[in-house]
Amino acid sequence: KQEVTQIPAALSVPEGENLVLNCSFTDSAIYNLQWFRQDPGKGLTSLLLIQSSQREQTSGRLNASLDKSSGRSTLYIAASQPGDSATYLCAARTDSWGKLQFGAGTQVVVTP
Amino acid sequence: DGGITQSPKYLFRKEGQNVTLSCEQNLNHDAMYWYRQDPGQGLRLIYYSQIVNDFQKGDIAEGYSVSREKKESFPLTVTSAQKNPTAFYLCASSIDRTGRQPQHFGDGTRLSIL
Numbered sequence: 367k368q369e370v371t372q373i374p375a376a377l378s379v380p381e382g383e384n385l386v387l388n389c390s391f392t393d394s395a396i397y398n399l400q401w402f403r404q405d406p407g408k409g410l411t412s413l414l415l416i417q418s419s420q421r422e423q424t425s426g427r428l429n430a431s432l433d434k435s436s437g438r439s440t441l442y443i444a445a446s447q448p449g450d451s452a453t454y455l456c457a458a459r460t461d462s463w464g465k466l467q468f469g470a471g472t473q474v475v476v477t478p
Numbered sequence: 479d480g481g482i483t484q485s486p487k488y489l490f491r492k493e494g495q496n497v498t499l500s501c502e503q504n505l506n507h508d509a510m511y512w513y514r515q516d517p518g519q520g521l522r523l524i525y526y527s528q529i530v531n532d533f534q535k536g537d538i539a540e541g542y543s544v545s546r547e548k549k550e551s552f553p554l555t556v557t558s559a560q561k562n563p564t565a566f567y568l569c570a571s572s573i574d575r576t577g578r579q580p581q582h583f584g585d586g587t588r589l590s591i592l
Contacts, residue, residue, distance in 0.1 A: 398578065408586065409586050462577070464575065464576065464577025465536070466577075467520075468522075470519050471520065
């Protein structure tokens with residue numbers, strides 16, 4: 367069974383520093399990997415989706431990489447801002463119809 | 479504005495009572511999903527539907543039921559058989575059934591026991 371892990375569970379960085387968030391998965395046979403942001407008491411906002419054939423995806427200050435052979439994905443957020451404070455979740459698609467296996471998330475605090 | 483609307487935002491359940499959570503989308507998406515989120519845990523799939531009048535159990539379907547009579551609606555009923563229903567419930571949808579496109583989420587319903 368696919369297991370998705372995000373370490374650390376929480377981190378705090380000063381404003382302006384680059385953020386590096388990690389996601390690991392046990393079964394490399396994934397179809398794609400999606401990164402989400404969740405604000406307190408809210409739903410998830412889709413940030414980036416990387417297909418299994420891709421190595422990375424970029425959107426503005428966000429860059430996500432995927433290394434299937436090592437079972438890792440990394441989300442980079444450049445020049446962090448206090449508005450980036452949220453919980454970030456990754457999810458690996460494990461079935462042909464779209465089932466997602468989620469990690470527990472990394473809670474990020476960016477201090478001014 | 480296109481999006482996914484979940485209601486109510488907060489819901490309280492009494493012992494032995496069934497409650498229904500609403501999920502409506504105006505994105506014309508084929509696939510819809512229900513997830514449960516517990517504190518400090520990732521989301522777990524309850525049910526999913528790829529097409530009207532069809533739905534499949536996810537990983538934790540026991541004590542829940544769904545229907546998909548219209549493309550835009552996918553209500554979830556939490557039955558009295560679900561002994562630990564307190565959680566944050568999230569509905570999602572995707573434009574395709576194959577999973578290549580991202581899933582988009584509503585703002586959730588928080589269910590508590592009275």
